Amino acid sequence: MNSNIAKLGRKSRTQEKARSRGLWPDIRRDRYLYLLALPGILYFLVFKYVPMWGVVIAFQDYSPYLGILHSKWVGFEHFIRFFSNPDFIILFRNTMMISFLNLLFFFPLPILLSLLLNEVTHHAFKRTIQSIVYLPHFLSWVIIVGISFLLLSQSSGIINMMLQWAGFASYDFLTNKDTFWALLTIQNIWKETGWGTIIILAAITSVDTQLYEAAKIDGASRLRQTWHITLPAIRNVIIVLLILRLGHIMDVGFEQIFLMMNGAVTDVADVFETYVYRNGIQNGQFGYSTAVGLFKSIVGLILVIIANKLAKKFGEEGVY
Amino acid sequence: MKMFETRKRKSTMAAMALIIALGSSLTACSGNANNAGTGSTGEGNAAGDNDSVKQEAPVTIKIMSDFTIAQPPSADNPIVKEFEKNTNTKLDITWVSGANWTDYVDRINVVLSSGDLPDLLKLNDVTNPLFQQMVYQGVFWDLTPYLKSYPNLMTYPESVWNNTSIDGKNYVIPVARPLNGFVFTNIRKDWLDKLGLEVPKTIDDFYNMLKAFKEQKPDGKADTYGYTMRGHEVLDGVFTNSNGRWKDIGGELIDANFDPGMREAILFKKKLFDEGLIPPDFSVMKDSQFWDLATTGRAGATAETIEAQFRWTYDQWKRDPQVDWLPMSTLTYKDGPYAPEYRGYIGVLAIPKKVSEEKMKKILSLLDFGASEEGGTLSLYGIKGVHYNEENGMKVATEQAVVDSVGVGAFGKLFMRYDPYMYAYAPGMTKEIFDRNKQVIDERAKVAKPDVAIGLVSETDIKLGADYTKKMADMKTQVIMGKAKIEDWDKLIQDIQNDANYKKITEEINRAYKERLALTQ
Structure with missing residues (x-):
């Protein structure tokens, strides 16, 4: 038997071996490539997978001094307490509504802005506009909320002062429950729209220019070219972004809401993240707040899986 | 001549501090032996007893405290030096901004949960839930048997000591403030x-x-x-x-x-x-x-x-x-x-058990010095002729006082003589x-009406109380601003009064109240 194999050509033999013996020879052959990947793998192991075991404190009456090993196990007690809390509905509603408004009004905007920027032919002008719209992304929420307060405050805000000079009554932008979600969405649009165009613009540049030339010969207008060539070409990117976004549907941005929240609007402003902060950090209930966080992550994971399945069903590529 | 002396002492002190830092726990035994004489008297080194200061290694004390002025005291602050000289210590103070009080409390919680505690930790209050848990786990020194030997600390009003006790025991030293003149x-x-x-x-x-x-x-x-x-x-x-x-x-x-x-x-x-x-x-x-x-x-x-x-x-x-x-x-x-x-105190100081008994006593004598006439003046007014001058019986601060962070904003968060x-x-x-x-x-x-419930703890309140408090505070704001009706407030109050958990909170607070009355009367 062995001698038979030995008769086979050297090349095919090594290939055979690699296939049958599994990973190790493979690793030896491509050792430098694997070496390159090692830091990345280590990063994920050390900083993502190892800390993940910390979620077990969601099932413990966790005390930092006793640590994970010695704290008492309480099973699903934290989850039961969370779901039976009447605030759960309010937190869930607020989180979902803020996320949904962002999805509806914020998500399409970077695409629209990218398409508009793509139509700009003057190169220097296009670059300048791009730089300007990226800038707000680099401001922290503290600054943006500060600016909002300066503009919108009733006792000293510029906008209300102008309203009053013009003979109108001042408006309670910051303390109005009805407009609070809109205010958050607008802030988010102002801050992140420009940044969101980066990926879309990159996708647009990869579209084959021959397609546009062909369309022009056929007499397609600018609008028709966008509709029939650009959009279908970047559809895949849009769907991937959408799926990733759905994974973060329960993350509505702690900083922004925490800073904007005040006594008059808590009913509509309190979300899972601010709740976790209050209970976890401020009251030291680490187990309970981890349970809430775990719930958030599971909802996100389920949504990603569903959205990915749907995308595949409709013939798109999905994220995995 | 004097300058030369100070400089010499400074360098010996620095060298000693370094040795202590390097040896840390290993040298603890020998360090104790050295300090036993001064520590157990409770008075620490009397000021001016320079010979003994030179001979003994100053004890390094790591402290975390808050400050509410623009700049924390720098490492070479003369007031710190003066405290070190008087108590034969080397103070390693981490000043954390307390300008936003909730931020400081967050920071304390992080320090408490990290387990990496300084030798002396400034807390917002004994009621801090995490701190309470850790007290029951025996992380902090029960100071009750020791405090009697520190006469200056004992000048703090009795109500303050009572209100900062847990089950009748003193796990913390309050940083005193007058009972009147507050907000x-x-x-x-x-x-x-x-x-x-x-x-x-x-x-x-x-x-x-x-x-x-x-x-x-x-x-x-x-x-x-x-x-x-x-x-x-x-x-x-x-x-x-x-x-x-x-x-x-x-x-x-x-x-x-x-x-x-x-x-x-x-x-x-x-x-x-x-x-x-x-x-x-x-x-x-x-x-x-x-x-x-x-x-x-x-x-x-x-x-x-x-x-x-x-x-x-x-x-x-x-x-x-x-x-x-x-x-x-x-x-x-x-x-x-x-x-x-x-409530008569701005915060409380706790000493973890990992600190040796001798060092714990040293820390107490440091705080006792801070509560003395001399130490209190040093903390609040600084050094006479440098940070303040006496004018018709009043201490008038100089520019240097601001530069060296003299006053209640930084040192007064740590060292305080009781002054009504x-x-x-x-x-x-x-x-x-x-x-x-x-x-x-x-x-x-x-x-003046005292707050009868200072320092009282209800387990259920720690777990669930914050939500009720927040709900009531938010509803108040909304009624005041006309965004909710006063009937909504009535309804909320009624709901909370009938809430089983809230009844439990009230019961627990009342139990704690009666227990304390029984222990302190």
Whole structure:
């Protein structure tokens, strides 16, 4: 038997071996490539997978001094307490509504802005506009909320002062429950729209220019070219972004809401993240707040899986 | 010659500190032997006993504390050096900004949960849930048997020691503050005089004054609100005639929110809101914005401690020397004059058990020195001739005092001599104002209502209480701003009163209250 194999050509033999013996020879052959990947793998192991075991404190009456090993196990007690809390509905509603408004009004905007920027032919002008719209992304929420307060405050805000000079009554932008979600969405649009165009613009540049030339010969207008060539070409990117976004549907941005929240609007402003902060950090209930966080992550994971399945069903590529 | 001496001592001290730092736990035994003589007397090294200072290794003490002034004391601060010299220690102090108190509490919680504790930790209060857990797990020293040997610390009022005890034991040393002179309403006396009004005595007078401030333009401008709404919880106290969250009714504690007075307080503030006597967006205003209103003549009433109010006044004098903020003595609603009594401490200091007994005693003697006449003066006023000069019996601060962070904003968060009139004084104050403030404090002391529930803990409250408190606070804001009706408040209160968990909180607080009364009487 062995001698038979030995008769086979050297090349095919090594290939055979690699296939049958599994990973190790493979690793030896491509050792430098694997070496390159090692830091990345280590990063994920050390900083993502190892800390993940910390979620077990969601099932413990966790005390930092006793640590994970010695704290008492309480099973699903934290989850039961969370779901039976009447605030759960309010937190869930607020989180979902803020996320949904962002999805509806914020998500399409970077695409629209990218398409508009793509139509700009003057190169220097296009670059300048791009730089300007990226800038707000680099401001922290503290600054943006500060600016909002300066503009919108009733006792000293510029906008209300102008309203009053013009003979109108001042408006309670910051303390109005009805407009609070809109205010958050607008802030988010102002801050992140420009940044969101980066990926879309990159996708647009990869579209084959021959397609546009062909369309022009056929007499397609600018609008028709966008509709029939650009959009279908970047559809895949849009769907991937959408799926990733759905994974973060329960993350509505702690900083922004925490800073904007005040006594008059808590009913509509309190979300899972601010709740976790209050209970976890401020009251030291680490187990309970981890349970809430775990719930958030599971909802996100389920949504990603569903959205990915749907995308595949409709013939798109999905994220995995 | 003197300089040479100090320098020499400095370098020996640095060398010793280094050795201690390197050896850490290993050298603990020998270190103890060296210090046993001084530590156990409880007095530490008497000042000026330079020979013994030179011979013994100064004990390095790691401290975490807060500060509320612009800059924390630097590492080579002369006050720190002076404390080190007097107590034969090497102080390694981490100053954490306490300008935003909740941020400092967050930071404490992080330090507590990390397990990497300094030798002396400044906490917001004994009621800190995480701290309580750790006390029961035996992480901190029970100081009860030791405290008696520190006479200066024992000058703190008994109520302060009682209120900072857990199950009758002292796990912390309070950082004392006077019982009176804390946050209450302050008003523009110069405006009152201009409008020919008396200092308000009752809530109605107070309301009329606010109305006059708004309508009669005491500064000639029409942009005035009556009250900034800073610290407007003091008005709740006036209406409920109680101080803090719990009110003692015949020996039984009930939530002051359930008191009919609270409803009246909300309606009163709603009236102020409806008539434009308070800023319409008070609920989103930051502290600096309240002060902008108060110091630019856009409001005639605010709330602050007597001492801090004067610091603002002093600043305002640069623009308008006529400004006169008067701290009010009392306000009356129904049950006679009311003023709240302060809890008598600004925070508490705890020593973890990992610190050896000898070192723990050393830390106590350091704090005891801080509570002495000499140490207290050093902490609050600095070194005579450098940081302050005596003028007609008053200590007048020099520029250097600001540079070296002398005063309550940093060192006073750690080292404090008990002085009932501490809040009467702030740098730059004239003798007349100082005397007037002392008078106000005396008047408040006659009627001051203590917070009966300081330091009491309910397990259920730690777990669930914050949500109820927040709900009630938010509802108050909404009713005041006309975004909810007073009936909504009534309903919320009724729901919470009937809530099984809240009943449990009330029971637990009452149990703790009675236990403490039994232990301390």
